[in-house]
Amino acid sequence: MRTTKWRLIKGFAKGQKALLTITLLLGFTYNLFTILIPISIGKFYEFAFGFSSHRLKAFGFIPFMDTEDHISFLVVFFTLVIFRFGFEYGNRYGMSLVGERFVKSLRERLFDCQMQIALPVYSEKGIGKYLLRFSGDLKSIQNYLKQGLMRFVQDVTLLSIVFMVITAIDALMALLILGVLVLASFILWLINKVIYKQSLERRNLRSGMLSFVNTRLRAMISLKAFNKNTPENKRYHKRSTSLYQIGRKYANTLALMQASVPAITYTLLGVIMVYVLNSPTYQKNHGGSTLLVVILLILSILPVLRRVLRVSIVWKLGNISFDKLIQVFELPKENELPFQELSREKDPIIFENVQFSYNNAPKSVFRNLNLVIQPGNTTLLFGPSGCGKSTIIKLLLKTVSPGKGRLKIGEIPYTVLSEKAIRKRIAVVSNDYPLYGRDVYEAIVYSRSKERKIRASKLLAYMQYFENPKDHLQLHDRIGDLGSNLNSGQSKLLQYCRAFLTDKPILIIEEPFKSLSCRTRSRVLDKLKDLQNEKTIILISHSQKTQLKTDQTINLAAQVQ
Numbered sequence: 359m360r361t362t363k364w365r366l367i368k369g370f371a372k373g374q375k376a377l378l379t380i381t382l383l384l385g386f387t388y389n390l391f392t393i394l395i396p397i398s399i400g401k402f403y404e405f406a407f408g409f410s411s412h413r414l415k416a417f418g419f420i421p422f423m424d425t426e427d428h429i430s431f432l433v434v435f436f437t438l439v440i441f442r443f444g445f446e447y448g449n450r451y452g453m454s455l456v457g458e459r460f461v462k463s464l465r466e467r468l469f470d471c472q473m474q475i476a477l478p479v480y481s482e483k484g485i486g487k488y489l490l491r492f493s494g495d496l497k498s499i500q501n502y503l504k505q506g507l508m509r510f511v512q513d514v515t516l517l518s519i520v521f522m523v524i525t526a527i528d529a530l531m532a533l534l535i536l537g538v539l540v541l542a543s544f545i546l547w548l549i550n551k552v553i554y555k556q557s558l559e560r561r562n563l564r565s566g567m568l569s570f571v572n573t574r575l576r577a578m579i580s581l582k583a584f585n586k587n588t589p590e591n592k593r594y595h596k597r598s599t600s601l602y603q604i605g606r607k608y609a610n611t612l613a614l615m616q617a618s619v620p621a622i623t624y625t626l627l628g629v630i631m632v633y634v635l636n637s638p639t640y641q642k643n644h645g646g647s648t649l650l651v652v653i654l655l656i657l658s659i660l661p662v663l664r665r666v667l668r669v670s671i672v673w674k675l676g677n678i679s680f681d682k683l684i685q686v687f688e689l690p691k692e693n694e695l696p697f698q699e700l701s702r703e704k705d706p707i708i709f710e711n712v713q714f715s716y717n718n719a720p721k722s723v724f725r726n727l728n729l730v731i732q733p734g735n736t737t738l739l740f741g742p743s744g745c746g747k748s749t750i751i752k753l754l755l756k757t758v759s760p761g762k763g764r765l766k767i768g769e770i771p772y773t774v775l776s777e778k779a780i781r782k783r784i785a786v787v788s789n790d791y792p793l794y795g796r797d798v799y800e801a802i803v804y805s806r807s808k809e810r811k812i813r814a815s816k817l818l819a820y821m822q823y824f825e826n827p828k829d830h831l832q833l834h835d836r837i838g839d840l841g842s843n844l845n846s847g848q849s850k851l852l853q854y855c856r857a858f859l860t861d862k863p864i865l866i867i868e869e870p871f872k873s874l875s876c877r878t879r880s881r882v883l884d885k886l887k888d889l890q891n892e893k894t895i896i897l898i899s900h901s902q903k904t905q906l907k908t909d910q911t912i913n914l915a916a917q918v919q
């Protein structure tokens with residue numbers, strides 16, 4: 359089923375029924391108090407100046423309308439204020455909590471999606487970069503839920519009640535207010551349309567700039583080595599000027615909108631005053647307290663009215679963000695097939711007439727590849743740069759899939775196997791699969807159990823046995839960003855440790871001995887010789903020569919032709 363904005367909101371609301379109901383009830387109650395306070399001031403006016411209005415008698419069911427003296431009136435009044443404070447506090451806290459919880463659920467789902475997105479999709483222009491900076495969208499979505507939905511519902515409820523109260527006091531005045539509001543909404547709708555267009559443009563420009571900076575930062579070393587600071591600065595300034603220009607336009611329209619809303623609300627007050635001056639009812643003194651109530655009511659709902667008049671911009675920004683997020687949720691993902699535990703029994707891996715080309719590449723990497731990798735054997739796949747060695751690893755791991763032909767484990771085609779099931783069988787040693795984590799331990803082990811730690815420690819000691827002890831890596835040593843603190847030999851050594859510790863039946867090793875020091879090389883060789891008896895080993899190399907005895911040697915370049 360397609361993900362939509364309303365499905366996301368409904369799904370969330372289902373699990374938060376209690377919080378939502380309590381929050382909305384608190385909101386409704388505090389809004390009632392917001393109306394009661396101005397009405398109570400009308401009553402106070404009567405006490406203080408001795409007027410009596412037959413219109414206010416319509417509210418006789420309210421407790422303070424019944425009070426006989428000032429003291430009891432004031433007691434009721436302060437009680438109202440305290441209750442209103444309590445309800446408003448609860449309502450605001452509840453709304454923020456709803457917003458936080460919704461965003462938490464989206465954030466977690468988004469990260470899960472990011473991890474599951476198929477690699478070719480991830481590498482496509484834009485997607486990978488977008489995933490780094492979705493926090494602005496989550497903020498807009500939080501605002502949408504909090505201000506655009508919950509507060510809006512409360513505000514409209516409050517306005518409707520006030521409108522009913524004013525209608526009860528003076529129906530003609532209520533009609534006049536409605537007319538002004540309809541006209542105002544139309545004008546603001548027009549301004550909002552422009553704001554939306556400009557904010558979209560500004561947002562796209564900002565994203566472009568972030569990508570620009572991101573690429574330059576990642577290529578910092580080349581940028582410095584080739585003295586590119588000046589041209590890059592020029593390019594950045596050009597983009598920055600465009601952003602400034604659209605920012606200026608946006609600020610202009612926004613200021614117009616922000617200034618229009620109070621102007622509209624004050625015009626409303628002015629229209630009411632004109633009406634009052636021309637209405638015979640208010641010419642007589644006894645209408646004074648009702649007029650005061652109406653004016654106080656309108657004054658106390660002005661901020662609410664302004665919010666409602668401005669809400670469409672919250673909706674529009676929220677909608678853009680929802681669309682972006684849903685686009686990510688809908689991307690093709692891995693592991694959508696049911697997980698199927700593969701037996702550890704030895705089955706060959708078969709490439710049958712495999713054709714493969716990258717999405718954006720005009721030429722196929724493989725046109726008709728046929729290979730059988732026998733279980734328990736050591737197979738060497740060799741060939742020159744560009745013949746598809748890395749692509750074979752990707753196919754084996756199902757991070758990419760053939761265009762035509764098929765891959766099978768025994769009789770089971772890859773197409774019916776979930777990626778997780780396949781990768782449970784295969785470990786890789788390759789520079790294309792970077793080490794990550796804070797320290798050596800995190801880089802080579804992903805279970806935090808004590809036994810694992812002991813095993814990791816023993817393996818590390820074994821692998822570094824012939825190295826000078828002062829150069830030994832320890833489990834707690836920091837590896838830097840993607841292993842930036844490590845030299846290439848240490849990096850390779852840890853890639854081996856990571857693969858060995860996973861205990862998988864198939865081991866793919868790219869350039870097995872490259873970068874290793876002579877001492878570690880002999881250690882790795884011994885270890886691989888031991889493993890040859892129990893694992894399927896696939897060696898991938900530029901060279902046909904390897905120090906390990908192989909059962910099968912395949913020249914990939916010959917296969918590809």
Ligand SMILES: Nc1ncnc2c1ncn2[C@@H]1O[C@H](COP(=O)(O)OP(=O)(O)OP(=O)(O)O)[C@@H](O)[C@H]1O
Pocket residue numbers: 481716717718719723741742743744745746747748749750
């Ligand atoms: N993501 C990609 N998009 C488009 N073309 C790609 C992509 N990755 C690799 N290629 C192309 O596919 C072909 C095979 O690439 P591959 O990386 O598998 O070769 P290789 O034998 O591993 O090369 P090397 O030994 O230099 O690492 C090359 O022509 C390469 O340019």
